[in-house]
Amino acid sequence: MAIMRRTIALSLLPLAVIVIGMSLSGTAAAQGELRFCLRSEPKTFDPLKVEDDASMAIRYLTGGVLVRLNRQTQVLEPELAQSWKVSKDGRQITFKLRSGVSFSDGTPFSAEDVAYTVQQLMDPALHSATGDAFRSGPGNVETKIISPTQITITFPALVAGLDRQFDQVAILSAHSTRKEMAVLGPFMVADYKPGSMVMLSRNPNYWRTDAQGRRLPYLDSIRLDIQPNRDVEMLRFKRGEINLINSLDSEYFDKLAATSPQFVHDAGPSLDSEQMWFNEVSRAPLPQYKKNWFRSATFRHAISEAINREDLSRVVFRGHAQPAVGPVSPANKFWFNSKLQPEAYSPDTALKALQDDGFRLENGTLKDKDGNEVVFSIITNSGNKSRERMATMIQEDLQKIGIHVNVVTLDFPSLIERMTQSFDYEAILLGLTNVGLDPSEQMNVWLSSSENHQWNPSEKAPETAWEAEIDRLMRAQAASADAKKRKESFDRVQEIAVEQAPFIYLVNRNALSAVSASVHGASPVILVPQTYWNVDQLTVK
Amino acid sequence: MNIWRVVACAVLLLVVSLSLAANWLAPAGYAKQYREAADSAPSRQHWLGTDDIGRDRFARVLYGTRISLLLAPAAAFLSTLMAALIGGMAGYLGGSWARGAMALTDLCLSLPWLFLLITVRALMPLNASPMVSVLATFLILGMLGWTSAARVLCASAGSLRDSDFVRQARALGIRGSRLFWVHVLPNLKPVLYAQFWISIPAFILAEANLGILGLGVAEPMPSWGSLLRELEGLVSVGEEPWKFVPLVLLVVVVTSFQFVLSRQEELAA
Numbered sequence: 001m002a003i004m005r006r007t008i009a010l011s012l013l014p015l016a017v018i019v020i021g022m023s024l025s026g027t028a029a030a031q032g033e034l035r036f037c038l039r040s041e042p043k044t045f046d047p048l049k050v051e052d053d054a055s056m057a058i059r060y061l062t063g064g065v066l067v068r069l070n071r072q073t074q075v076l077e078p079e080l081a082q083s084w085k086v087s088k089d090g091r092q093i094t095f096k097l098r099s100g101v102s103f104s105d106g107t108p109f110s111a112e113d114v115a116y117t118v119q120q121l122m123d124p125a126l127h128s129a130t131g132d133a134f135r136s137g138p139g140n141v142e143t144k145i146i147s148p149t150q151i152t153i154t155f156p157a158l159v160a161g162l163d164r165q166f167d168q169v170a171i172l173s174a175h176s177t178r179k180e181m182a183v184l185g186p187f188m189v190a191d192y193k194p195g196s197m198v199m200l201s202r203n204p205n206y207w208r209t210d211a212q213g214r215r216l217p218y219l220d221s222i223r224l225d226i227q228p229n230r231d232v233e234m235l236r237f238k239r240g241e242i243n244l245i246n247s248l249d250s251e252y253f254d255k256l257a258a259t260s261p262q263f264v265h266d267a268g269p270s271l272d273s274e275q276m277w278f279n280e281v282s283r284a285p286l287p288q289y290k291k292n293w294f295r296s297a298t299f300r301h302a303i304s305e306a307i308n309r310e311d312l313s314r315v316v317f318r319g320h321a322q323p324a325v326g327p328v329s330p331a332n333k334f335w336f337n338s339k340l341q342p343e344a345y346s347p348d349t350a351l352k353a354l355q356d357d358g359f360r361l362e363n364g365t366l367k368d369k370d371g372n373e374v375v376f377s378i379i380t381n382s383g384n385k386s387r388e389r390m391a392t393m394i395q396e397d398l399q400k401i402g403i404h405v406n407v408v409t410l411d412f413p414s415l416i417e418r419m420t421q422s423f424d425y426e427a428i429l430l431g432l433t434n435v436g437l438d439p440s441e442q443m444n445v446w447l448s449s450s451e452n453h454q455w456n457p458s459e460k461a462p463e464t465a466w467e468a469e470i471d472r473l474m475r476a477q478a479a480s481a482d483a484k485k486r487k488e489s490f491d492r493v494q495e496i497a498v499e500q501a502p503f504i505y506l507v508n509r510n511a512l513s514a515v516s517a518s519v520h521g522a523s524p525v526i527l528v529p530q531t532y533w534n535v536d537q538l539t540v541k
Numbered sequence: 542m543n544i545w546r547v548v549a550c551a552v553l554l555l556v557v558s559l560s561l562a563a564n565w566l567a568p569a570g571y572a573k574q575y576r577e578a579a580d581s582a583p584s585r586q587h588w589l590g591t592d593d594i595g596r597d598r599f600a601r602v603l604y605g606t607r608i609s610l611l612l613a614p615a616a617a618f619l620s621t622l623m624a625a626l627i628g629g630m631a632g633y634l635g636g637s638w639a640r641g642a643m644a645l646t647d648l649c650l651s652l653p654w655l656f657l658l659i660t661v662r663a664l665m666p667l668n669a670s671p672m673v674s675v676l677a678t679f680l681i682l683g684m685l686g687w688t689s690a691a692r693v694l695c696a697s698a699g700s701l702r703d704s705d706f707v708r709q710a711r712a713l714g715i716r717g718s719r720l721f722w723v724h725v726l727p728n729l730k731p732v733l734y735a736q737f738w739i740s741i742p743a744f745i746l747a748e749a750n751l752g753i754l755g756l757g758v759a760e761p762m763p764s765w766g767s768l769l770r771e772l773e774g775l776v777s778v779g780e781e782p783w784k785f786v787p788l789v790l791l792v793v794v795v796t797s798f799q800f801v802l803s804r805q806e807e808l809a810a
Binding site for chain 1: 572576579593594595659660662663667668669670671760761770773
């Protein structure tokens with residue numbers, strides 16, 4: 001009997017070893033389902049066509065990239081590429097790829113897939129916003145497969161921050177029949193109910209393992225509920241139906257902090273800014289005297305000085321914002337020009353500067369040298385309470401120096417039509433969402449010929465000397481592969497932007513988020529996606 | 542007159558009186574920002590607390606009530622007048638006139654009025670002062686709100702056209718505008734009054750809806766619509782009950798109008 005027991009025990013031993021071995025080196029034990037909300041319907045699952053936030057979130061969760069910007073350290077790290085090298089002229093990049101990696105459907109990954117992805121990305125017919133970042137000059141992109149694990153990509157002209165741009169390029173399979181649904185990221189799309197939810201399941205072939213050799217991700221699935229209403233999102237978080245809120249308003253943040261301070265995270269100033277600008281378009285349907293005000297740097301500076309940014313940060317954002325300094329948030333550690341300081345609030349200095357420029361204060365009303373009362377309107381998008389409050393506070397601030405401001409809220413399409421087509425506006429207050437860190441991503445704002453050069457779009461030639469200088473500096477930084485030289489050029493751009501004040505930067509909002517106690521491993525940061533940037537290492541219990 | 546109607550009249554009178562006395566009752570102007578006391582709870586200085594940027598809520602409720610309560614009847618008057626002219630005339634003239642007018646009314650009724658209001662608001666000059674924007678908002682509401690009343694008036698005028706006294710007047714040789722102004726219109730008065738009273742709460746609510754969308758009365762001027770926006774994002778009633786005062790006031794006023802209205806409907810019947 002004892003022999004028999006020993007025989008059974010011995011015969012079970014290999015099975016036990018297999019089971020233990022599986023748990024140590026194979027897949028991790030089930031670690032739950034993460035749930036959060038997308039605020040709009042994803043417009044596409046094709047990672048090369050992504051433009052909207054919801055699709056961007058899905059791309060981040062499912063797409064495998066060659067290199068990844070670590071959202072915490074802001075340093076570029078290897079992913080599917082073990083190493084890479086950018087040529088001195090900044091036109092060519094060579095990747096050494098990982099071997100033994102497969103797509104979610106089992107198709108092996110090789111340099112051929114990278115070449116295929118780049119060719120698809122740069123196809124003009126695709127109109128890819130991601131691809132536009134690589135388009136720096138006329139000509140074709142060439143890909144040269146050196147071996148299954150090595151590839152060289154050559155661009156027709158220098159691409160500024162070339163390696164960082166690949167953070168946004170999810171690699172597609174050249175051979176899979178599942179097309180963009182075959183992925184290299186930690187999760188894959190398992191189900192999609194339009195208007196309701198997107199279900200992602202764990203990619204069994206994801207290449208990354210943890211320090212103990214267990215295959216990541218830990219989570220079994222992610223449920224993304226499509227929920228545009230932020231009140232409902234907040235309620236669902238409070239009820240425990242969702243695990244995190246990626247971007248919180250300061251009002252909701254404080255309410256949640258009052259009851260559950262352990263759930264909320266303020267990661268400090270984000271890359272996003274709130275700003276206003278005056279219409280400087282020469283063909284705008286405005287009286288000439290108003291155009292003269294708006295095109296005067298003295299006038300713009302005086303307005304900037306008369307705005308109490310500390311109050312905006314403290315009252316509108318309840319202290320979860322910082323007075324803005326210039327075009328780059330201090331959160332952008334490398335590119336921020338640390339010599340710059342926020343504009344000091346000084347209505348007296350502002351008034352004096354205006355009076356020196358020919359304006360005069362009569363019975364509490366400011367008038368220009370021709371006797372025109374200084375009155376202008378600020379437009380902002382209706383429904384955005386923070387901006388409406390900021391505009392109302394600016395209205396009162398400027399009243400102190402005799403300037404009468406009319407606050408107008410318009411629906412977004414009407415506002416955009418005035419801003420880009422009819423140019424029938426005086427000042428606009430809007431925000432800028434910065435996703436990337438590199439200044440090249442702001443080329444479309446700073447180049448005077450650009451359609452997004454908001455204060456005076458599509459100039460045939462720079463209309464002012466300082467705009468010409470910004471054009472030169474932006475092109476110089478984009479044409480250089482030397483980070484130090486690029487920084488010098490962009491520092492000067494920031495200085496000119498502050499001196500000339502085409503944009504009056506108001507505040508940098510803090511990156512606010514909420515993560516429930518059931519989520520382990522989360523460490524919210526300022527860069528998008530703030531809460532789930534390390535999604536492959538999160539667990540939910 | 543039953544007791545509820547008396548109470549309703551008294552409430553309306555009280556609310557109107559308080560709003561008209563805002564200059565004396567309010568501790569500060571509706572635009573004054575106490576930034577150091579933003580979003581504060583009720584206190585001796587601020588009876589209903591302050592809003593998000595520190596403006597005294599009690600002052601804003603009083604001034605907002607004045608705007609909503611004075612301009613909603615003005616918009617109601619305009620829409621009733623238009624309804625009387627279009628619907629009353631169509632009913633009186635009958636035949637193809639009535640069919641044409643009712644086709645126009647149906648067309649207007651089928652328009653997505655909210656989008657129309659947003660579009661019209663977007664076309665307004667940007668440098669209109671807050672007072673002009675208030676007037677424009679209610680003017681637009683008044684000009685778009687005549688359709689339902691026009692249908693009722695068309696039907697009423699149509700029934701009057703074939704009534705004995707109108708036939709008798711015609712037999713006596715009275716024709717055209719004299720017949721309309723002297724014999725038909727005075728008999729439409731009860732219906733007109735009823736339509737006028739019905740429209741007032743509808744316009745108050747319409748302005749409140751526009752205000753919730755951020756498209757109503759321009760800042761810094763308050764209205765019930767803009768005051769109701771504070772309730773967005775409020776998770777529970779018990780959290781900050783004083784923020785519900787504008788909503789309670791709106792409900793009380795609209796309900797009071799309904800009680801007064803039932804009397805008008807009795808008169809019209």
